[in-house]
Amino acid sequence: xxxxxxxxxxxxxxxxxxxxxxxxxxxxxxxxxxxxxxxxxxxxxxxxxxxxxxxxxxxxxxxxxxxxxxxxxxxxxxxxxxxxxxxxxxxxxxxxxxxxxxxxxxxxxxxxxxxxxxxxxxxxxxxxxxxxxxxxxxxxxxxxxxxxxxxxxxxxxxxxxxxxxxxxxxxxxxxxxxxxxxxxxxxxxxxxxxxxxxxxxxxx
DNA sequence: TTATGCTTTCCTGATT
DNA sequence: AAATCAGGAAAGCATA
Numbered sequence: 001x002x003x004x005x006x007x008x009x010x011x012x013x014x015x016x017x018x019x020x021x022x023x024x025x026x027x028x029x030x031x032x033x034x035x036x037x038x039x040x041x042x043x044x045x046x047x048x049x050x051x052x053x054x055x056x057x058x059x060x061x062x063x064x065x066x067x068x069x070x071x072x073x074x075x076x077x078x079x080x081x082x083x084x085x086x087x088x089x090x091x092x093x094x095x096x097x098x099x100x101x102x103x104x105x106x107x108x109x110x111x112x113x114x115x116x117x118x119x120x121x122x123x124x125x126x127x128x129x130x131x132x133x134x135x136x137x138x139x140x141x142x143x144x145x146x147x148x149x150x151x152x153x154x155x156x157x158x159x160x161x162x163x164x165x166x167x168x169x170x171x172x173x174x175x176x177x178x179x180x181x182x183x184x185x186x187x188x189x190x191x192x193x194x195x196x197x198x199x200x201x202x203x204x
Numbered sequence: 205t206t207a208t209g210c211t212t213t214c215c216t217g218a219t220t
Numbered sequence: 221a222a223a224t225c226a227g228g229a230a231a232g233c234a235t236a
Contacts, residue, residue: 116210116211117210117211150223150224161211161212163212165212165213166212168223168224169213169214169223169224169225170211170212170213170214171212172224172225172226173211173212173213173214173225173226173227174210174211174212176225176226176227177210177211177227179226186225186226191219191220191223191224191225192223192224
């Protein structure tokens, strides 16, 4: 079983010897006992993972390889290749896909470094590791949610974006930019409460 | 190469 | 008093 660690993502790590991929964050996705469809960044089809599989079904548990190691475990999907020496159990997740299989053209991901903020929030709300401890529904029918741990949430967002300097001040500024685009809306009179707007598709 | 989208950063000031 | 909220301005970064 994977450790319940919000910061563990699959990451291609150093891009210097990767052709066809731009940044490590391109390939981040949540690990753990999460349905494959919950992958919020990287299409599971590109990893050769079926929609009904869970990440734990296709990746070996950390105990199956002792750190450090430098080669791809044999039971990894062939599309994944290990590129970084793991030095600890928490560092097990540095892998990259085969660039020849990854074809990002036409994916429609505009200017998103890995993941959009509102999608990140939506995904946290679906994840019992974070809902209701970090973020929770205020009224799911009305698409309103409450940020429970603002500071921790910002840290989490920062870790997802590879930005250790993220703060709630900055995260919330990005959220306010969503107002105009109707992706989010403020909930009057309630601090730390927002609602998803019509432009936020919660069914995806 | 440029335009655009999505932030990130910094800021001033208001509100709770 | 400390958090939070509101936006303007500008810069950064990736994609189309």
